[in-house]
Amino acid sequence: MRSSLNALIKREISVVLRSQSEFIYPLAFFLIVTSLFPLAVTPDPVQLAFLAPGVIWVAALLSILMSLNSFYQLDYEEGGLEQLLLAGVSGRDIVMAKSIANWLVTGLPLVIVAPLIGVLFDINWDANKIAMLSLFLGTPSLCLIGSIGMCLTLGLRNGGVLLTLLVLPLFIPVLIFGASAVQAAAIGTNFSGQLAILGALLVLSIMLAPFAGAAAMKIAID
Amino acid sequence: MTLYFQTFQDFIDMGGHGFFVWTSYAFCFVGLLGYFIYSNNLSQSNKKELVKFYRKLTDREQRLAKHNHTNDSSEVNE
Amino acid sequence: MWTWFYQLASPKWFYQFSTRLLPWFRWITGLLFLLGLALGLLFSQVDYQQGNTVRILYIHVPAAFMGMFAYVVMAITGAIGFVWRIKMAHIVSVSCASVGALFTLLALITGAVWGKPTWGTYWIWDARLTSFLILFFLYLGFMALHNAFDDKKTADRAAAVLAIVGLVNIPIIHFSVEWWNTLHQGATISKFEKPSMDADMLAALLVMLAAYQFYFLTALMQRVRAEILVREKLSGWVQKLVTGNNS
Numbered sequence A: 001m002r003s004s005l006n007a008l009i010k011r012e013i014s015v016v017l018r019s020q021s022e023f024i025y026p027l028a029f030f031l032i033v034t035s036l037f038p039l040a041v042t043p044d045p046v047q048l049a050f051l052a053p054g055v056i057w058v059a060a061l062l063s064i065l066m067s068l069n070s071f072y073q074l075d076y077e078e079g080g081l082e083q084l085l086l087a088g089v090s091g092r093d094i095v096m097a098k099s100i101a102n103w104l105v106t107g108l109p110l111v112i113v114a115p116l117i118g119v120l121f122d123i124n125w126d127a128n129k130i131a132m133l134s135l136f137l138g139t140p141s142l143c144l145i146g147s148i149g150m151c152l153t154l155g156l157r158n159g160g161v162l163l164t165l166l167v168l169p170l171f172i173p174v175l176i177f178g179a180s181a182v183q184a185a186a187i188g189t190n191f192s193g194q195l196a197i198l199g200a201l202l203v204l205s206i207m208l209a210p211f212a213g214a215a216a217m218k219i220a221i222d
Numbered sequence B: 001m002t003l004y005f006q007t008f009q010d011f012i013d014m015g016g017h018g019f020f021v022w023t024s025y026a027f028c029f030v031g032l033l034g035y036f037i038y039s040n041n042l043s044q045s046n047k048k049e050l051v052k053f054y055r056k057l058t059d060r061e062q063r064l065a066k067h068n069h070t071n072d073s074s075e076v077n078e
Numbered sequence C: 001m002w003t004w005f006y007q008l009a010s011p012k013w014f015y016q017f018s019t020r021l022l023p024w025f026r027w028i029t030g031l032l033f034l035l036g037l038a039l040g041l042l043f044s045q046v047d048y049q050q051g052n053t054v055r056i057l058y059i060h061v062p063a064a065f066m067g068m069f070a071y072v073v074m075a076i077t078g079a080i081g082f083v084w085r086i087k088m089a090h091i092v093s094v095s096c097a098s099v100g101a102l103f104t105l106l107a108l109i110t111g112a113v114w115g116k117p118t119w120g121t122y123w124i125w126d127a128r129l130t131s132f133l134i135l136f137f138l139y140l141g142f143m144a145l146h147n148a149f150d151d152k153k154t155a156d157r158a159a160a161v162l163a164i165v166g167l168v169n170i171p172i173i174h175f176s177v178e179w180w181n182t183l184h185q186g187a188t189i190s191k192f193e194k195p196s197m198d199a200d201m202l203a204a205l206l207v208m209l210a211a212y213q214f215y216f217l218t219a220l221m222q223r224v225r226a227e228i229l230v231r232e233k234l235s236g237w238v239q240k241l242v243t244g245n246n247s
Helices: A002-018 A024-040 A045-077 A080-086 A091-120 A125-152 A159-186 A192-221 B008-016 B018-077 C002-008 C011-043 C052-084 C087-119 C127-148 C152-185 C199-231 C236-243
Strands: none
Touching: A002 A045, A002 A091, A024 A045, A024 A091, A045 A080, A045 A091, A045 A125, A045 A159, A080 A091, A080 A192, A091 A125, A091 A192, A125 A159, A125 A192, A125 C152, A159 A192, A159 C127, A159 C152, A192 C152, B008 B018, B008 C052, B018 C052, B018 C087, B018 C199, B018 C236, C011 C052, C011 C087, C011 C199, C052 C087, C052 C127, C052 C152, C052 C199, C087 C127, C087 C152, C087 C199, C127 C152, C199 C236
16 A cells, blocks of 8 residues: 555656656746745735745645646646546546645645745744745645645636636635744744644544545546 | 614615615626526526427428338339 | 426426416515615614614625525526426526525625725625625626527426536635635624614514515516427417417
8 A cells, every 4th residue: 555655646746756846836937926026916025035035835725736747737627637537546546646646746845945035025933934834834735725626627628717617616725724823923922823734634634625626536537 | 673764764874874775775686697597597598499400300300201102112113 | 295396397287387376476576675674774772882873784695595595596506407407497597596695695695885984995805795795706607608508498407417516616615705704804894793783683683584585476477478489389289378379
């Protein structure tokens, strides 16, 4: 069981890395979107520091949303998914493996790059650490929830826009607690509650999302 | 059970909040009535569509039958 | 009991049964609305704090409740259809979506209009309004997903999964929005608290709630009937019903 999941994760990563540069896009998107805000709102450091938690979280959320497609669409179109299911691999394992691979390829780089954005937005080091930690706890949930939406829209003509519509409302709890943890850290109040809830959301999505994703995947393949 | 408002003018005015009260009631009225009529008409329009659909279906069946029939007769002639 | 359940699951039986039921439901809905409006607009006293704006609540609160209720019905019937592959359950589930979206939209609009004299602004990021905005998005997502598939069976099943995922998420979303709201606005806005309810106000509210409930059933039935016609077009009884002959 463990080894098959490992093999699946390796497969997913190799599939995505094969299309060389595509996994860089979400990261680049994250950097560009966040750097648009000072241009659109104000270069004033005080206000930027105030905006930063929200900006970082919204941008991270959109990057994850963008990255989902490359893990599913091609695999579905080339028939790889169907083969896996026919070979008796459970849909839950596939969704889990894809989400883990997705997080390793997209989520983890976001966590690593986040302090850089924090520096650009002039937030203090404590808030920066919490930004990393909250992204570390929150982005896996986003990958898992997103995979449900992705499985539902597999094979649809304009699935991309639809995916946004389906998934963004479900992202809201993660967004609220993630951004608020960073905000709390920035003004020096207690943030452990928010992080605990992010952790709880992660556990919940690990338990439930693979079921929903597998059910949706089966519908698309049948 | 007593009427709350003394005059019709009071009723329209709603203690100065008439605009808000009547706007929201108007929205609800239009929304609910509109949807009621829409969902009621849906059956009718679907029935009309289906009439066309069945006409096409029977037309095709008849054409097919005719086609088969001419084929049969030609075979007989040969 | 079980035979009744099986009959309910048959589109033909439901269509014929609802043909008899529908006029009754329409009359009951209309009468309840008339009674509710009379009680709410003419006879009920007003809250001393909110004045006559409290009358908006007679149409706002039931709309909000029904918006939630319709989502629960949609998700549960969707789940029933998904697990036991009952066609009728899917038809009901799909038909719930647009009625529920209408209720949610009305709750949002009336809430905003109520907010203007109460808060001084049409929109406020109040926990309840925000939750309902998100609920409205969930409805939109459900309808968009169902429309995106060409095959109705696939659409039904996919939409059912989404509805169940949404149902699991609604409490979480609601909780997080409440939490977020208290964090950011504290106690400055507590005007959505229940006005002191007199018996006549409560009566008006309950009658309106019943009226909305019956409206929901009536509109749902009408939509379900229209949906049945389209989906069962290849079965003999629909053709007989529509064309009036048995060819």
